[in-house]
Amino acid sequence: MKRLQTEAVVLSLLEEMQEHGSWCGETHLQKATYFLQELLEVPLDFDFILYKHGPFSFDLRDEITAMRGDFLIKYKNRPYPYGPSLVQDAGGARLKERFPKTIGQYSKKVSFVAEILGDKGVSELERLGTALYFTRHQNGKDEPLNLQMHKLKPHISPEEAQEALQQVADIMEMAEKAKLVQ
Amino acid sequence: MSHQQEIRDPIHNFIRLNAEERKVLDSVPFQRLRHIHQLALTYLLYPGATHKRFEHSLGVMELAGRVYDVVTDPDNLIDTSVWELVPRKDRKDDLEYGYWRRVLRMAALCHDLGHLPFSHAAERDLLPDGWNHELLTLEIIRSEEMREIWDEIKINPEDVAKLAVGPENYKGKEYSDLEAILSEIIVGEAFGVDRIDYLLRDSHHIGVAYGRFDHYRLIDSLRILPRGDDSQEPGLGVDEGGLHSAEALILARYFMFTQVYCHHVRRIYDIHLKDFLIKWLPEGRFSTELDEHLAMTDDEINVALLRAANDARLPGHNEAKRIVRRNHFRLLYQRNPNDLEKNQEACRAVYESVSVSFGEDNVRFDSYRQKGGVLDFPVLGRDGRIASSYNMSKTLATVPVVAEDYVFISSEIREDAKRWLEKNRERIIASPREEDEGS
Numbered sequence: 204m205k206r207l208q209t210e211a212v213v214l215s216l217l218e219e220m221q222e223h224g225s226w227c228g229e230t231h232l233q234k235a236t237y238f239l240q241e242l243l244e245v246p247l248d249f250d251f252i253l254y255k256h257g258p259f260s261f262d263l264r265d266e267i268t269a270m271r272g273d274f275l276i277k278y279k280n281r282p283y284p285y286g287p288s289l290v291q292d293a294g295g296a297r298l299k300e301r302f303p304k305t306i307g308q309y310s311k312k313v314s315f316v317a318e319i320l321g322d323k324g325v326s327e328l329e330r331l332g333t334a335l336y337f338t339r340h341q342n343g344k345d346e347p348l349n350l351q352m353h354k355l356k357p358h359i360s361p362e363e364a365q366e367a368l369q370q371v372a373d374i375m376e377m378a379e380k381a382k383l384v385q
Numbered sequence: 386m387s388h389q390q391e392i393r394d395p396i397h398n399f400i401r402l403n404a405e406e407r408k409v410l411d412s413v414p415f416q417r418l419r420h421i422h423q424l425a426l427t428y429l430l431y432p433g434a435t436h437k438r439f440e441h442s443l444g445v446m447e448l449a450g451r452v453y454d455v456v457t458d459p460d461n462l463i464d465t466s467v468w469e470l471v472p473r474k475d476r477k478d479d480l481e482y483g484y485w486r487r488v489l490r491m492a493a494l495c496h497d498l499g500h501l502p503f504s505h506a507a508e509r510d511l512l513p514d515g516w517n518h519e520l521l522t523l524e525i526i527r528s529e530e531m532r533e534i535w536d537e538i539k540i541n542p543e544d545v546a547k548l549a550v551g552p553e554n555y556k557g558k559e560y561s562d563l564e565a566i567l568s569e570i571i572v573g574e575a576f577g578v579d580r581i582d583y584l585l586r587d588s589h590h591i592g593v594a595y596g597r598f599d600h601y602r603l604i605d606s607l608r609i610l611p612r613g614d615d616s617q618e619p620g621l622g623v624d625e626g627g628l629h630s631a632e633a634l635i636l637a638r639y640f641m642f643t644q645v646y647c648h649h650v651r652r653i654y655d656i657h658l659k660d661f662l663i664k665w666l667p668e669g670r671f672s673t674e675l676d677e678h679l680a681m682t683d684d685e686i687n688v689a690l691l692r693a694a695n696d697a698r699l700p701g702h703n704e705a706k707r708i709v710r711r712n713h714f715r716l717l718y719q720r721n722p723n724d725l726e727k728n729q730e731a732c733r734a735v736y737e738s739v740s741v742s743f744g745e746d747n748v749r750f751d752s753y754r755q756k757g758g759v760l761d762f763p764v765l766g767r768d769g770r771i772a773s774s775y776n777m778s779k780t781l782a783t784v785p786v787v788a789e790d791y792v793f794i795s796s797e798i799r800e801d802a803k804r805w806l807e808k809n810r811e812r813i814i815a816s817p818r819e820e821d822e823g824s
Contacts, residue, residue, distance in 0.1 A: 269754040272788030284772030
């Protein structure tokens with residue numbers, strides 16, 4: 204996908220997340236994009252690693268900043284004590300109008316991610332994103348995945364990790380049933 | 386091992402090193418940094434910008450140690466959620482406290498070892514795919530010469546490597562919360578001491594005031610804090626008393642990028658240098674073999690530039706002459722908000738059209754977008770509550786993103802090109818539709 208097409212898909216994801224109740228800060232968009240790319244195989248080509256608040260892409264972080272620089276999205280303050288939301292800026296609608304085919308091609312997958320994650324807060328997204336990462340990067344260690352998660356992210360308890368892993372398994376099953384993944 | 390050495394420094398007055406750090410200082414990879422300009426050819430615009438990566442790396446080490454001392458001070462560990470995370474001087478794990486302090490300062494000292502000649506000027510296009518200066522830094526930290534030092538002083542080079550380049554550049558490595566915070570002290574986008582030192586140092590040498598800020602106050606107010614929302618993940622934040630210093634740092638960065646680092650003449654010199662190196666280097670690329678990398682500095686290239694500029698038979702003669710005789714390409718078109726409204730890629734469209742009309746060799750395109758994300762860090766309020774910086778500071782919320790696009794034209798045909806562009810600009814920037822582009 205070319206850069207502007209990728210930006211159009213990210214914009215459509217932002218919009219759908221908000222329609223499903225998300226206040227959509229940068230962490231929300233990072234995790235939703237991770238699910239869109241890694242679980243639903245939308246070829247966005249972002250490189251995700253396990254970092255702060257779970258899977259994180261420095262490429263996507265830079266892209267979001269570039270999109271702000273190009274007036275596609277902007278930040279909007281939220282009430283104390285929260286960080287800002289991302290919202291569409293003046294150029295966003297024009298960019299989406301320019302790429303209707305690309306947006307249409309991935310719209311079902313974008314809607315699926317927004318429905319699943321739109322109502323989740325930062326800590327829940329962190330747990331789900333980390334659980335998907337561990338599910339996808341199973342390393343053959345004997346130690347159960349929930350304990351591995353807890354070891355790397357001590358603020359996620361083994362019980363919370365187990366619950367998140369189960370939720371991710373359920374989400375993967377739903378995506379398969381909806382024929383959104385092969 | 387406790388013997389201290391002092392080095393005079395224009396930014397930090399004295400930089401103090403111990404005997405272990407002196408061993409790294411005396412190594413071949415570190416001494417090479419004496420010959421790598423911090424700001425590439427910027428000295429052609431700002432004559433004072435002749436400082437090198439060597440003194441910057443020393444400055445980063447000095448600041449990293451100061452930050453570590455502040456954020457691990459038991460009096461500053463206000464939030465109980467980080468008590469177990471941070472090594473503390475006042476507990477039995479004193480050994481761990483001392484170990485991570487040594488590793489952090491070593492990582493800061495080594496963070497730029499992999500820089501190519503003229504720093505960032507030609508890095509993107511003159512290394513094989515997948516390589517960058519951070520990867521070279523990792524290779525050097527793990528090299529035989531450096532390994533002997535690490536073995537002798539009993540420091541794990543992998544710990545140094547992780548903190549020196551950070552998770553962005555160490556693919557496949559997982560970072561613990563402590564490692565993530567320590568690497569953030571060096572390379573973090575909000576309060577990384579790499580950035581603090583280069584802003585202060587560059588503005589000092591260039592002679593511009595807007596890169597300066599109260600870094601003493603800022604460092605003194607840094608704290609390890611959980612985020613102010615429902616996540617407990619810890620990171621670097623500030624005490625509310627240091628928020629104005631943090632704002633000053635962010636503004637300094639904005640002004641330095643717009644006024645200095647993205648100055649169009651500086652950018653075109655980088656392009657001419659890259660064009661020269663493509664013709665001068667074997668196979669048009671820098672080597673990633675460590676011996677060859679360490680043997681190549683600005684000095685070798687400066688000699689080659691002077692020779693090539695004066696001898697038309699040598700490769701890169703035209704490009705070298707542009708640099709040495711200051712006959713650089715001139716600015717023809719730059720990013721314009723009105724044009725952006727019509728076409729998100731207006732500048733590239735102009736570049737492509739001008740290239741067709743005036744010849745590719747006479748036109749160059751350059752684009753810069755600020756890296757990093759929103760500066761949303763936790764702020765510890767005077768009432769003990771933690772909130773997002775975005776919420777606590779109206780200033781941070783309004784700092785623009787640095788974004789520049791330039792089209793340059795050969796100075797000899799600039800006037801013709803300007804007239805041509807004036808006539809054709811609106812046609813060129815008319816926005817294409819998806820069916821015209823393919824996917």
